[in-house]
Amino acid sequence: MAATVIDGKAFAAKVRGQVAEHVARLKEEHGITPGLAVVLVGEDPASQVYVRSKGKSTVEVGMNSFEHKLDADTPEADLLALIDQLNNDPKVHGILVQLPLPKHLDEDLVINSIAPEKDVDGFHISNVGLLGTGQKSMVPCTPLGCLMMLREHHGSLSGLDAVVIGRSNIVGKPMAQLLLGDSCTVTIAHSRTKDLPDVVRRADIVVAAVGRPEMVPGDWIKEGATVIDVGINRIDAPEKGEGKTRLVGDVDYASAAERAGAITPVPGGVGPMTIACLLANTVTAACRASNLAEPEGLTA
């Protein structure tokens, strides 16, 4: 059986379309234009690409994008002052500080200085705590995107056996909370797990979020399982020519696709969903800020 390919690019486009509709409605009915502020400290090339891409997507769905670029040696106090200003700016509904920060800045302190209701990355400890107790929160974008794809494919997730491989604060742990919130039986596996193949083999849903190229072979996948591959790893691709590289996930796609019922490709699976969910979180934050009903289907 060939697996259904979960097309993250198409699904992300659909989510962005929904966001755009909500933005248009907020403008028309309430005179509100959702705004996302992105703060970049320093000149990390990858971060610059991400920030540019986020700004472009924000404008495309009709929202305001506010970019703040600070020197790599910006004192912490200046960064905190900027965040304070954004916290108090009613035109700004979402604030994202691009990580990683230069080493002289305390990432936890900076993230926790963002007003939790504007923390569209969902990294503030209050949001972690709200998610961890089943309350309304801002949910980290990547796991939210995975959840949306799983709900779209399965309808209800209740009672399904889900295995999350990886226990990062950004993906693995919040993913487990979200799956638990949707009533999966959730197992969190990681580098210390004794018999990972056995753990993965019993899962109806496998979310791989480790960052190790193709570490999950197809024969670990239960026949018919849904595989969500969060990994984006660049590896050498000599077959494409000397010095060439290609992107692969944490799952060996070719062999896993032979057994899975559904699978996300890399690239074009989870990746495109992350920015779409950032936009979704921003429109959700804008609605909450004005005590308006949240857009359906765009939150956990």
Place this chain on the structure above:
Amino acid sequence: MAATVIDGKAFAAKVRGQVAEHVARLKEEHGITPGLAVVLVGEDPASQVYVRSKGKSTVEVGMNSFEHKLDADTPEADLLALIDQLNNDPKVHGILVQLPLPKHLDEDLVINSIAPEKDVDGFHISNVGLLGTGQKSMVPCTPLGCLMMLREHHGSLSGLDAVVIGRSNIVGKPMAQLLLGDSCTVTIAHSRTKDLPDVVRRADIVVAAVGRPEMVPGDWIKEGATVIDVGINRIDAPEKGEGKTRLVGDVDYASAAERAGAITPVPGGVGPMTIACLLANTVTAACRASNLAEPEGLTA
């Protein structure tokens, strides 16, 4: 094989002894007497018993106990004002608001008004978030007690398969976080879990925290597994005479003890550890408040 009985009463006494030593040391070396404030609103009989018991234990280990009893119809603003006063009182290192609160009071609001560093119950969303991201936090007392017993019995928990039955915010979810922090492969099961017997059978560690009398029969337990029974359920005991009752756990003790390697009894297992951990959290909070090293073995 007969299971080792994990004697919670004896272990709790040991923990209280360690706490008492730290309290004596804090007094002698630093002139600090750790203080625990307990707030009781209304006259719920069970809550009154708990509060009295907590106060007595607090004094027994040499700490200051501050009891605040408020009328059942106390306005929320008055309760919040009291908490604010306790937050700012340097003699108070731990604050516990006895739950449940009368219906006119917003429990989440009240709990989240406690200064997180004094929140010895570990229920403040900041503490949930800190625990959920592997940072230093105040850890809820019951799961902390379970963790201490597991560490005492196993030494390292790394790589063990742990199953937590129940996903409450007070026990199940923080227990899962603690086991994950100690590098178990953690599965959270609950009422929607499809094949609970099968899930429990693969566990090296079973933590049952559901509140359903004897719902886990012995034949679900893997040979040699460690069973931590958090349930305390009162059931009819006609064999003791008409109208008599007895306490049982969530696990069928007799049959489970035949297969388990180690098991906590009910009563006398997890129960006594909860107050001991409350005292441990208070002494930890007192140390942190003065930037002193935390007592070893009394925190997660």
